[in-house]
Amino acid sequence: MKIHEYQAKELLIKYGVNAQVGAVVTDVNDAAQAAQCLGGEVFVVKAQVHAGGRGKAGGVKLCRSLDEVTAAAQTILGMQMVTPQTGADGKIVNKILIDKGVKIAKEFYLSITMADTPVVVASGEGGTEIEETAATNRDAIVRQVVPFETGLKDYHARNVGKKIGIPANLMRDFSTMLKGMYRVFTEKDCSLVEINPLVITEDGTLLALDAKMSFDDNALFRHPDVLALRDEAEEDVKEAEAAKYGLSYVSLDGDIGCMVNGAGLAMATMDIIKAYGGRPANFLDVGGSASAEKVAAAFKILLADKNVKAILVNIFGGIMKCDVIAEGIISAAKEVNLAVQLVVRLDGTNVNEGKERLRTSGLKLIAAGDLGEAARVVCAAVGGV
Amino acid sequence: MSILVNKSSKVIVQGITGAHGQFHASQMMSYGTKVVGGVTPGKGGGEILGVPVFDTVAEAVAATGANVSVIFVPAAFAADGILEAADAGISLVVCITEGIPVQDMMRVKGYLKDKKTVFLGANCPGIITPGECKAGIMPPAIHKKGRVGVVSRSGTLTYEAVNQLTVRGIGQSTAVGIGGDPIKGLGFVDVLKLFNEDSETLAVVLIGEIGGSGEEDAAEWIKANMKKPVAAFIAGAAAPPGKRMGHAGAIIMGGKGTACGKVAALTDAGVVVTETPDKIGDALVEAVKAAGLYERCLIG
Numbered sequence: 001m002k003i004h005e006y007q008a009k010e011l012l013i014k015y016g017v018n019a020q021v022g023a024v025v026t027d028v029n030d031a032a033q034a035a036q037c038l039g040g041e042v043f044v045v046k047a048q049v050h051a052g053g054r055g056k057a058g059g060v061k062l063c064r065s066l067d068e069v070t071a072a073a074q075t076i077l078g079m080q081m082v083t084p085q086t087g088a089d090g091k092i093v094n095k096i097l098i099d100k101g102v103k104i105a106k107e108f109y110l111s112i113t114m115a116d117t118p119v120v121v122a123s124g125e126g127g128t129e130i131e132e133t134a135a136t137n138r139d140a141i142v143r144q145v146v147p148f149e150t151g152l153k154d155y156h157a158r159n160v161g162k163k164i165g166i167p168a169n170l171m172r173d174f175s176t177m178l179k180g181m182y183r184v185f186t187e188k189d190c191s192l193v194e195i196n197p198l199v200i201t202e203d204g205t206l207l208a209l210d211a212k213m214s215f216d217d218n219a220l221f222r223h224p225d226v227l228a229l230r231d232e233a234e235e236d237v238k239e240a241e242a243a244k245y246g247l248s249y250v251s252l253d254g255d256i257g258c259m260v261n262g263a264g265l266a267m268a269t270m271d272i273i274k275a276y277g278g279r280p281a282n283f284l285d286v287g288g289s290a291s292a293e294k295v296a297a298a299f300k301i302l303l304a305d306k307n308v309k310a311i312l313v314n315i316f317g318g319i320m321k322c323d324v325i326a327e328g329i330i331s332a333a334k335e336v337n338l339a340v341q342l343v344v345r346l347d348g349t350n351v352n353e354g355k356e357r358l359r360t361s362g363l364k365l366i367a368a369g370d371l372g373e374a375a376r377v378v379c380a381a382v383g384g385v
Numbered sequence: 386m387s388i389l390v391n392k393s394s395k396v397i398v399q400g401i402t403g404a405h406g407q408f409h410a411s412q413m414m415s416y417g418t419k420v421v422g423g424v425t426p427g428k429g430g431g432e433i434l435g436v437p438v439f440d441t442v443a444e445a446v447a448a449t450g451a452n453v454s455v456i457f458v459p460a461a462f463a464a465d466g467i468l469e470a471a472d473a474g475i476s477l478v479v480c481i482t483e484g485i486p487v488q489d490m491m492r493v494k495g496y497l498k499d500k501k502t503v504f505l506g507a508n509c510p511g512i513i514t515p516g517e518c519k520a521g522i523m524p525p526a527i528h529k530k531g532r533v534g535v536v537s538r539s540g541t542l543t544y545e546a547v548n549q550l551t552v553r554g555i556g557q558s559t560a561v562g563i564g565g566d567p568i569k570g571l572g573f574v575d576v577l578k579l580f581n582e583d584s585e586t587l588a589v590v591l592i593g594e595i596g597g598s599g600e601e602d603a604a605e606w607i608k609a610n611m612k613k614p615v616a617a618f619i620a621g622a623a624a625p626p627g628k629r630m631g632h633a634g635a636i637i638m639g640g641k642g643t644a645c646g647k648v649a650a651l652t653d654a655g656v657v658v659t660e661t662p663d664k665i666g667d668a669l670v671e672a673v674k675a676a677g678l679y680e681r682c683l684i685g
Contacts, residue, residue, distance in 0.1 A: 085627070114487055116568060148491045189486055219486035221461060248631040263565055263631025264539020264594055267620035268662035271644075274623040275661045283624070285631040316541040316548075318510070318524040348544060349524045371545065372663035 001215045002050040003229045006097045008211035011188075015180035017195070018173070019208035022099040024048070031073035032066040035098050041065075042101025045072040047093040050234040052212065053083030059093065062101065069098060088253070094233055102209065103202035108164055109133075110178065111194035112146075112185045120144040120156065120178065124164040126197040152182035166206075173206045188226055189219030238301055245297040247286055254279025255382050257302035257311040257340075259295070261286050261320050269314045272371060278379035281308050286320075295328025296335065303336050310341040310381040312374055315348070322346040322354025330361045341366070341381040345374035387514040387559045388534070388579040388586070389477055389503065390453060394518045397451040397475075398423045399442065399458055399466045401433055406457035409481075409522050410434055413455070416519040421449040442466075442473040455511060455520050456480040463507060464489035471502040478570075479520050480506035490568040497570070504570030508632070510540040510562035521562065523547075531556015532682050533669060534580040536573060537592035538565055538599070538632070542620060542662065546592050549666030555673075556684040558586040565632030567596070573603035581611055587682055588614045588673045590665060591656070595621030596635045596642040604650035614676040616657045616668035619644045 003011075009019040022043075023034035035043050047059030054060050059081050061072035073096055082090035109126035113119055122142045125133045133140050142163045146152045157175035166174045177198075185193045194212040201207055220227050232240065242249035248263065252270075256278050260266035263285045270280040282305065286298050302311055315325045325346065333342070342365040346354045355367060366381075368374035396413065400406035401423025411434050414420045422436045422445045429440030439445040442454065454470040456463060456479065463482040470478045485507050497504055505512060511521015515528040522540075527548045533555055537543040543562050550557060561576050563569060573591060580586045589611075593600035600619060607615055622644035624630050648658050657675075659668040673679045 114567070117491065148488075149495050186488065189488055191487070216487050218460060218484045219488065222486075250625075250628050250630060252625065260541075262539060262541030263635060264537070264542030264592065264620050265545060265662075267594055267624060267630050267635065268539075268542050268545070268618070270623040271620060272661050272663060280623060283628075283630050316544045318522060318541060318544055347548065348527065370663060372661070375661075375663070 001217055003213055004048045007229045008213040012211055015184040017177050017180045017208055025096050028073045028077050032070045035066055035069040038100050040100045043069050044099045044101055046097045047076050048095040048097050049091045049093055051083050051085040053085050057081050057083045104199045105202050106200045107197035109196045110198045112181055114191050117148045118146045120160055122160050122164045152179055170206050188223055189216040191216050242301050245294050247298050250283040252280050252282055254281045255307050255309040256378055257281045257308040259284050259298050260314045272375040276375045276379040281305055292324055292328035296332035299332035310378050312378040313344045315346050317348030321350040323350045323357055326354040326357040333363050343368055343374055343378040386583050386585040388583050390512055390514050390518040390520050392517040394453045395419050395421045395451045396453045396520055397445045399454055399456040402428050413519050416525045418518050421451050442469045446473045452476045453520055454478050460484040464493050467493050471500050477503045479511050483508040506564040508566045509564030512561045514559045515557055527551055529556040529684050531684050532558055532587040534558050534586040534589040535560035536576040537562055538594050539592055542592055546590055546665045553666045554683045565634055567634035573599045574606045587678050590669050591615055591617040593619045593647055594635050595624055595644050600647040601650045604654040608654035614672035616672040617651050618659050618662055618665050619647045
């Protein structure tokens, strides 16, 4: 789960990180007054969406007057922001954060992420170009592995700070900041805590100007305070709908809908469709213990995607019995008006009973004997091969 | 021979009174696995499926001599269950549970480092030595006793691979699902080492997927040490970067963990890699034929 920049900064402040959070505004008419209350003459208006790359997409504007703040709020609120991290459809901006402008002397990048153990990633070349820096100049990226047993110590912070060029007089502040980030990372089961940019202001203080956090979904059960920060408007509608039924769904841009049990087999099914010249519309794992009801829900999610021209169901029944899957397919297909070609490949537990039920159901479908045949048939159905 | 489990393995089920635990305990029993008991805190002293239920793993081990535990307890309590099994002296702990928090697994891994306990999973289908012992949730009918080892990060894709072997007349020595989580117990290299030393295993099928570096590490190890032919498939070539594909560990980050990179590393190590998942069986046949082992891999 991800949270917004303003929420991340508020949480980091509680952990001793020096950050500023101005005003969060959802109505353009409130923008100027909110800025006036903050005081000062320069403001930054920033789109609050769960994606990076906002600056380059026009979602961050520097304003030198209250009129400019209003104009920026007008432009940004409601805009369909497309960044490399949002997908082609982009995201509607419902909230903006207005911060006071800061005079920047130097920018850094600082994050903690999860590998086999927590890893600090930092760079003396922070800001909006960090992705490019990571790709073109790997030497400018500093990595510090933190043993989970010891946690992040002062010397880890000094090692990192030294390498990215934190001046000696700010090293203690840097260490406090990084240790705070680490504490929130472990206490709240984060998968990412990122400050970018971390800046030294012209008056010589260390300040987190922007922050991003994401959390381990599997650990949310023990963090009701984090769960309360969820913004459902930011989540993919179909992925959220699927999650309600315990289905794992990722939408892609092809035209062959896939329903598969097991993540590995679901990926393999996407691969084979592509190898046979087709384009998968999604990744959908119905899980190991799906009921007929779950399968029906999965079907509706697939059919809600208007790009889908054919559906491939690929089930290797282990825990899940093929006759149960067959029931789910039949009831769902009868409920929704199934207008696309359906290809079904069943194998494993109770495969004969499952095939028999499909055969006698009166549904128009193609039953495939194995994975290769299933992929060929479904690709042919959409004109791929 | 085989690896990790055989007909003398004595298995307990942690979470045996839950719906999944009970169902799979009965499935394991009907396969012929020696299930000697179960553990559910608070239900000790009772009996289920004809075996005793204990409050703690330590009690179960003392009373039954169990050396393998299969864990079905809910994700929030699974890490506790793994540590309990290790502390009770269980030799092989298999955790089926999906959705355990990453940091819980880090703590478990740190603790197990100095222990003799071998840990498999979590989020895995378990392990089966056909005809001898099934400590997991895989459908038994597709497995046939034989000479090819299988190691995989996936569940149902493992079944697909095993089935392709069986229909080609090739049996399996042991099939191991190492699980789809980023922080896990046994990895590819650990299992490859065991297969390399196992006299019954003549060749190995490796099923990997995007994310992490387990396949690259396996390729490096194979190149330097593996005496037996290996065939492989890597799932996720069609997956977009930055998106998690069901398994917590299946995510391509910053150009790392791609299927392409893994395939290249394995190919370079002399592994026969199939580009499509319908040809896993064929890839293994090609690998064992090239090594002159095909006839010896056939069942019967």
